[in-house]
Amino acid sequence: MTGISQQHGKCIVVVDPRATDYLPLIAVARSRSLSFCFFSCGADALALRWCRAGQAQLWMINICLPDMTGLELCGLLQPRLARTPALLIADRYDPQDELSVLGTGTLHYVCKPLKASWLNNLLQADDACRESSSMTRPAATANGHDLSISAASLHEPLPSKEKE
Numbered sequence: 001m002t003g004i005s006q007q008h009g010k011c012i013v014v015v016d017p018r019a020t021d022y023l024p025l026i027a028v029a030r031s032r033s034l035s036f037c038f039f040s041c042g043a044d045a046l047a048l049r050w051c052r053a054g055q056a057q058l059w060m061i062n063i064c065l066p067d068m069t070g071l072e073l074c075g076l077l078q079p080r081l082a083r084t085p086a087l088l089i090a091d092r093y094d095p096q097d098e099l100s101v102l103g104t105g106t107l108h109y110v111c112k113p114l115k116a117s118w119l120n121n122l123l124q125a126d127d128a129c130r131e132s133s134s135m136t137r138p139a140a141t142a143n144g145h146d147l148s149i150s151a152a153s154l155h156e157p158l159p160s161k162e163k164e
Contacts, residue, residue, distance in 0.1 A: 016062035
């Protein structure tokens with residue numbers, strides 16, 4: 001199972017013109033010897049030549065990029081994403097975006113602001129899954145990756161809407 005690990009040279013690839021939105025996550029990644037690799041647009045991420053199989057442990061792609069949509073970029077990155085979990089990140093919740101992303105069956109939808117506690121929980125769950133995978137078969141999930149941490153834990157809860 002491809003997961004987020006603590007091996008040397010592993011990174012989280014972020015494609016988002018607003019890199020500062022990820023500052024709360026950097027300390028968690030550093031504590032696990034992971035680095036972030038930031039790209040501000042899809043074309044820059046596509047030009048990524050150094051990313052060998054297994055080096056990128058997680059892709060975090062904004063839905064709205066300056067040169068293409070996050071879904072379009074995911075389509076172009078499909079060979080790389082087949083081995084690595086991918087999250088499509090929205091600056092704010094949009095039900096149409098969520099349906100589009102979840103309709104792919106292989107991507108996960110997340111809204112900003114992102115929480116450091118979520119990344120830490122995801123890393124811990126991945127560590128536990130890797131440790132137990134030698135004894136038991138991991139549960140099947142989208143794209144073969146266990147991202148069982150609730151998407152709701154990735155962002156602040158949305159204000160409840162009153163029924164009209």
